[in-house]
Amino acid sequence: MAQERSLLLIKPDAIQRGLVGNIIARFEKKGFKIVGMRMLQMTKELSKEHYAHLVGKPFYPDLERFVTEHPLVAVVVEGKEAVEVVRLIVGPTNASKAPGGTVRGDLSNSTSRNVIHASDSKETAEKEIRRFFKPHELFDYKFANAHYRYAADE
Ligand code: UDP
Numbered sequence: 001m002a003q004e005r006s007l008l009l010i011k012p013d014a015i016q017r018g019l020v021g022n023i024i025a026r027f028e029k030k031g032f033k034i035v036g037m038r039m040l041q042m043t044k045e046l047s048k049e050h051y052a053h054l055v056g057k058p059f060y061p062d063l064e065r066f067v068t069e070h071p072l073v074a075v076v077v078e079g080k081e082a083v084e085v086v087r088l089i090v091g092p093t094n095a096s097k098a099p100g101g102t103v104r105g106d107l108s109n110s111t112s113r114n115v116i117h118a119s120d121s122k123e124t125a126e127k128e129i130r131r132f133f134k135p136h137e138l139f140d141y142k143f144a145n146a147h148y149r150y151a152a153d154e
C-alpha cells in the first residue's frame, strides 16, 4: 500500500483552549497512524521559514506573534493518501466557512486562529516533516490490526 505522511501543527490557540486531545482523536479514529509527536515553541526564524509564502502579507506580523507566543504540538500522521485526506478532515483556511465535521468547522470561527496546520502537498509534507522532526524522532511500526484498517489491495 502506498503510505503517505503529513505534518500537523496543533496551534497555540488549540492548546490554550484545551482542544489537543479532541483534535488528535479525530485523526486516530480515521485510521491514521501517529508516527511522530513533539511539543515545541516556534521561533520567529522557524515561523518565517514555515510561512515563507506569507511573509509579505499584511497579516504576517500577527500570524508570527500568534504562532510564537505559546507552545504548539507537532504531529506526523501516516496513512493512505494522507496529505489529501488530512486536508479534507482539517477543512478550509477560513474556519467560519469550513463545513461541520471538519476540525476547523467544528472548533473555530476564524481565518487566523484556526487551530491546526496541515501540509498542502506531498512535496511540502516531506519538507515540513524534516523541518520539525529529526529522523530518529519518527517511528516505523505496524498496526497489529492493519487488516481491519485497509484491504490488502489498498
Ligand atoms: N492566515 C491568517 N489570515 C489570512 C490567511 C491565513 O491569519 O488571511 C493564517 C492562518 O492561521 C492560516 C495560516 O496563516 O492557517 C497559513 O495560511 P495558508 O494560506 O497556508 O492556509 P492553511 O494552509 O493553513 O489552510
Ligand code: MG
Residues within 6 Å of the ligand: 118, 120
Ligand atoms: Mg498552508
